[in-house]
Amino acid sequence: MAQHDHNPTPQAITVHEQSRVLEVAFDDGAVFRIPFELLRVYSPSAEVQGHGPGQEVLQTGKRQVTLVHLEPVGHYGVRPAFSDGHDSGIYTWAYLYELGRDQEALMREYERRLAEAGADRDTPMQARAKAGGGCGGH
Template sequence: MTAPSTDPTPQAITVHEQSRVLEVSFSDGATFRIPFELLRVYSPSAEVQGHGPGQEVLQTGKRDVTLVGLEPVGHYALRPAFSDGHDSGLFTWAYLYELGRDQEQLMQEYERRLAAAGKDRDAPMPVRASGGCSSH
């Protein structure tokens, strides 16, 4: 028999469309307001993270992305659908907690990576050539 998880779990999840944030209140009392842009650029999907270290795809043009859907996945995750068509990321409770807790540092890292690539948050995403991972 396995021990019950002690990781915080969401007690309330609210989509704030006007301010474009997902508010998540956890069982340990923490409440985070996670910007949709941050959720999108740090999506755990293979389309964003790649299939291994060093294969991450820098996301651009996501500042104004919105949520068009939010689907629960079992008792462990959410699958958001974004206005740019992306809907393949499964955000576990632990990952949502991490994004909320670390959002300031993650946003700074994202902006550093954009600057290093000579891009900005509003630059359009390049069109990918066919032949890539067709399952995303």
């Protein structure tokens, strides 16, 4: 039996509105400060993840997003509501742990995907929906 079967359980979850991070202290001693932006762009919801590999919807303009509500889901996770209205993602304890543990690599991957799309962390979502290049509106 692998030793990686431990299901981490949070001992404490704190929403830091000023610094826009979700602090999660797990029972194995790990404490993660996960930026709201990272939580939002890696939402496990179908709206963000799509319905299969390659179907992911790149989220942009989420740097300033805040967490307006955090609802427990059973004994296995939470469902955050974000200031942009997104509230369909259920984050299991294991997923929160992964996001916390891997946040630097995940942020680099997110920034790489933004660059590939010709966007950045502050590009509004609807601006990206318009097809074609150029700087429309100038």
